[in-house]
Amino acid sequence: MTDVNTVLDQAGLTNEDVRAYVAEWFAVTGAERIEVVSAADDARLIAEALEAGELLPAGEGSYYSRSYFKDTARAEERTIVATADERDKGTYNNWRPSSEMKPKLVELMTGASKGKTMYVIPYLMAPAGGPLDKFAAGVELTDNINVVLQMIRMARVGVEYINHLGNDFVRAVHVTGDLPNLGQGTPDDKRYFVTVADERTILHFGSSYGGNALLGKIAHGLRQGSYDGWKNGFLVEQFMLLGISDKETGKKYNICGGFPSASGKTNLAMTLSPDALGDRYHVEFYGDDIAWIWVDENGVLRGFNPENGVFGVAKDTNEHTNPTAIESIKPGLGVIYTNVAYNEKTQEVWWEGRGEKPTDLDGWLDWKGERIADRSPETASENWAHPNSRFTTTLANVPNVAPDYDDAAGVEIHGIIFGGRTRDREPLIRAINDLAEGVYDGLTLGAEATFAADGLEGVLRYDPMSMRPFMSYPEADYAQHWLDVVGKATNNPIFAHVNWFQRGEDGRFLWPGYRENLRPLVWLMQYRNGEVQGVETPVGVIPARDELLLDGLDEQTLADLDTVLTIDTKRWQQEMGYREDHLKQFDGLPDAIWEAHNRVAKALDEA
Numbered sequence: 001m002t003d004v005n006t007v008l009d010q011a012g013l014t015n016e017d018v019r020a021y022v023a024e025w026f027a028v029t030g031a032e033r034i035e036v037v038s039a040a041d042d043a044r045l046i047a048e049a050l051e052a053g054e055l056l057p058a059g060e061g062s063y064y065s066r067s068y069f070k071d072t073a074r075a076e077e078r079t080i081v082a083t084a085d086e087r088d089k090g091t092y093n094n095w096r097p098s099s100e101m102k103p104k105l106v107e108l109m110t111g112a113s114k115g116k117t118m119y120v121i122p123y124l125m126a127p128a129g130g131p132l133d134k135f136a137a138g139v140e141l142t143d144n145i146n147v148v149l150q151m152i153r154m155a156r157v158g159v160e161y162i163n164h165l166g167n168d169f170v171r172a173v174h175v176t177g178d179l180p181n182l183g184q185g186t187p188d189d190k191r192y193f194v195t196v197a198d199e200r201t202i203l204h205f206g207s208s209y210g211g212n213a214l215l216g217k218i219a220h221g222l223r224q225g226s227y228d229g230w231k232n233g234f235l236v237e238q239f240m241l242l243g244i245s246d247k248e249t250g251k252k253y254n255i256c257g258g259f260p261s262a263s264g265k266t267n268l269a270m271t272l273s274p275d276a277l278g279d280r281y282h283v284e285f286y287g288d289d290i291a292w293i294w295v296d297e298n299g300v301l302r303g304f305n306p307e308n309g310v311f312g313v314a315k316d317t318n319e320h321t322n323p324t325a326i327e328s329i330k331p332g333l334g335v336i337y338t339n340v341a342y343n344e345k346t347q348e349v350w351w352e353g354r355g356e357k358p359t360d361l362d363g364w365l366d367w368k369g370e371r372i373a374d375r376s377p378e379t380a381s382e383n384w385a386h387p388n389s390r391f392t393t394t395l396a397n398v399p400n401v402a403p404d405y406d407d408a409a410g411v412e413i414h415g416i417i418f419g420g421r422t423r424d425r426e427p428l429i430r431a432i433n434d435l436a437e438g439v440y441d442g443l444t445l446g447a448e449a450t451f452a453a454d455g456l457e458g459v460l461r462y463d464p465m466s467m468r469p470f471m472s473y474p475e476a477d478y479a480q481h482w483l484d485v486v487g488k489a490t491n492n493p494i495f496a497h498v499n500w501f502q503r504g505e506d507g508r509f510l511w512p513g514y515r516e517n518l519r520p521l522v523w524l525m526q527y528r529n530g531e532v533q534g535v536e537t538p539v540g541v542i543p544a545r546d547e548l549l550l551d552g553l554d555e556q557t558l559a560d561l562d563t564v565l566t567i568d569t570k571r572w573q574q575e576m577g578y579r580e581d582h583l584k585q586f587d588g589l590p591d592a593i594w595e596a597h598n599r600v601a602k603a604l605d606e607a
């Protein structure tokens with residue numbers, strides 16, 4: 001039996017509150033050994049994982065892992081926010097009393113790591129040394145070495161991040177469980193992913209995948225973080241963050257924003273070419289998934305990406321769609337692939353949308369580990385990679401990462417954008433000057449139903465601020481908190497709504513998207529600065545055609561431009577009815593939000 005104190009002493013883990021927490025859960029989970037890890041242990045842990053077959057080599061300095069086939073994505077229906085106060089129950093947070101959930105999780109975890117090593121991962125979800133450190137520190141306990149390796153890439157990891165913080169750390173316990181016997185997706189599902197937000201404790205049982213298991217990323221970085229932000233005056237959002245420098249004027253602008261899944265957030269953050277639009281602009285990457293945002297003592301809205309890496313969706317990533325991502329997963333960078341297709345002879349990886357499908361099937365295994373050459377005619381057309389397969393790489397590997405990405409002071413935020421996926425109605429961009437109308441726009445963000453099961457065609461699946469799966473407290477309080485925090489900013493941050501996905505009658509996309517999306521963002525910053533006037537509409541200010549940089553756009557795009565810069569009043573009036581129903585779900589929404597809604601509705605009626 002391991003002596004916990006000896007191990008913690010040797011690792012230099014001196015924080016007494018952390019030590020007590022580790023000892024408590026070591027006893028509960030019944031793990032056989034205990035080990036404290038830091039980023040410096042990565043090479044040794046990689047070697048151990050290869051030795052144990054938990055990882056496979058994927059070419060020079062890259063690695064491959066497969067998760068259990070019923071464990072390939074976040075399980076929203078099993079994810080719960082628990083507190084002691086029923087007033088914390090919201091529309092989307094799956095609230096349950098902590099008095100019910102904690103004993104359940106302790107019971108599930110008791111003895112469940114028997115025979116395994118319990119890894120202690122002290123981490124920080126922030127660039128170190130900043131104002132939010134005490135909310136960003138945590139200690140994940142896990143019985144899974146792959147989770148350790150992923151966390152080392154996705155967070156700052158080491159005892160130095162937590163020793164000085166006393167009790168200011170998130171307790172994050174992860175127990176994998178017996179994956180083949182958890183009844184995933186059945187009425188007897190045994191998985192529970194619980195954030196006990198008012199105790200800053202995360203208890204996740206029954207998965208080794210992504211957001212269910214890397215507790216720094218989503219459970220802490222979004223759910224716990226947003227709850228702490230509510231109580232302590234900052235915002236935590238599922239937002240990308242990028243910087244745009246104008247080489248001519250020397251000015252730099254930073255824009256963050258939320259996009260419901262499959263609306264192109266990672267692509268927007270990563271694919272804008274570093275040097276673009278006649279080389280006038282330089283685009284820098286800060287983050288593709290999470291932003292923590294606050295107002296500093298000078299009234300400046302600031303933000304940082306709390307993560308240290310990218311857990312990117314592999315599907316459709318290639319040299320054309322996302323060259324920056326391809327650069328960031330080159331050989332030798334320590335990348336871990338999960339659930340893509342793998343060639344056991346050549347150690348190559350492949351996924352749908354990577355390029356030509358290999359024609360020589362020798363050695364190729366699909367994401368489940370099954371030989372593709374042995375497929376029957378019935379299964380021949382199945383995907384080789386899982387649609388949610390991922391690559392994990394660190395920010396430092398991204399070629400256009402901002403030089404100050406690791407600066408704890410964060411960067412000034414000049415713009416906050418929301419982007420849905422809408423085939424009509426939403427113009428390319430509309431700027432919103434008014435705070436309440438900006439927050440209102442975020443609350444009514446949504447993506448179009450793509451499958452019949454998602455809802456009615458043309459009706460959005462609303463996803464407020466793209467936080468629906470991560471909401472930790474009631475939506476009305478969330479709206480008020482947004483008004484309060486951004487209301488304190490005196491640096492004139494501007495809101496905007498963008499849509500890259502308008503289609504013509506023949507179904508073609510009217511806007512080319514990808515790297516051309518820089519053009520409306522440049523316009524937004526010029527509009528904020530008063531350099532262009534735009535055109536007022538009932539739903540915001542849109543660019544006058546000649547205000548957009550048009551050089552280099554193809555003729556079809558130029559021909560379609562007037563359509564993507566039009567407000568379809570009839571469709572908007574219909575949308576206002578849907579919005580009203582959506583907002584009515586949230587009891588006690590601030591008056592300012594309803595007033596914003598009514599102002600927009602009235603302006604549309606008068607248009």
Ligand code: PEP
Pocket residue numbers: 072073074209210211212218261289311388
């Ligand atoms: C996940 O699928 O585990 C995950 C983290 O997803 P996303 O990045 O979409 O939140």
Ligand code: NA
Pocket residue numbers: 238289
């Ligand atoms: Na995400």
